[in-house]
Amino acid sequence: MNGDHEDRRVRRTRRLLRESLLALILEKGYDKVTVQDVLDRADVGRATFYAHFHDKDDLLVSGIEELVASLRQHLAVAARAGSHESHAGFDLARALFEHAAAHRRPYRAHVSGRAGAVLRKYAHEQFTTLLREHLHDVASTHGATPVVPLEVTVQYFASALLGVLTWWLDNETQYSAEEMGNMFLHLAKPTFAAAFAVTADIQKGVSSDAVTFGKELPHAV
Template identity: 45%
Template sequence: MAAEDRRVRRTRAALQQALVSLVVERGYDRVTVRDVLDRADVGRSTFYAHYRDKDALFASCFEDLRTGLERELAALADERSGDPVRALGVVFEHAHRHADVYRAVGTSHLHTMLFEVMRDHLCTHDELQLPVEVAAEYHASALVGILGWWVRAGFPHGPGEMARMIRRLTVGGITATWREEAADWSHARIRDHRAGAV
């Protein structure tokens, strides 16, 4: 039974890897089941024993990607680090290890995955002062853009360095905005006060 399970896992992994590499090379619409079978060296009957069609195989790639990321973020949450931004490092490390899958899944799938896993992760942080959906959407939208650039550029910076830069942009941007708003509000009060004194 264990040997059969290993065989099933190997077959599925071979099919997933074949599809991902072909999608990266040609684009999803230009890949056929026949192409996948040839690349994976798997028979047609074996393919259909595991997957209904190419879409089902692609969905399994996406689900495995998501499950792995959820597992890593759950482990981070168990540490109770008190730093929800550490999740960014996990995301970049995950993308670095699964670069071809990130290239293949496309931005809409990637956005959905990142939004949902970030939402579930941020729910574990009681100190979050914003609605979880707002924070998750902010991080997901930013990550989709920067991850896309990072993967396409061939990883010019390491995962840890990317996470630190995004953290600086995020925290710095929020702080700068708050300071600008506070300064504007303060100047307006001074101006109003002077106008009233005239």
């Protein structure tokens, strides 16, 4: 059987390349790093590089995938732990800041301003996917009807979260992960309430001033 284990040389090469790129991003920013830089730093031959990765972007993405996997796992644990209190696992944000604090180096390289356009886009996609699933769940579980098109809310939250996180990563942190998480939640929660109309409340006529936007609901035009 071999299925699972790569050749030791392969593992070594890929690890060296990923680590070198990471270090170089932190030093010069992704856009200014050349393949040659990575080769020199990793002390790996040119032909070898192209045997493993199609180009610089490919290496970059490969590097972040393990970080994303690690984050997803961390979030899953956090979701299970806190699902009964507060806003139904809404402390995903808190968990994210914790995870970022625990893996500050890769986060700075891959999420902050030092990262290139490729990764910012990738990170944004990860966040929107996560939030889309989450909001969808919450909506159907709590019988909440979107007042604003769900996708707009998703983009809104994902961008705000990514933006605050990026700022925190790029500015020598004066706030702890916990503080950041709490601040974000404090800002986000009221919006969360505004984005959905709880069906029960509507029946009570409480949400009389709730306006519905977009074309999702027929009577809204």
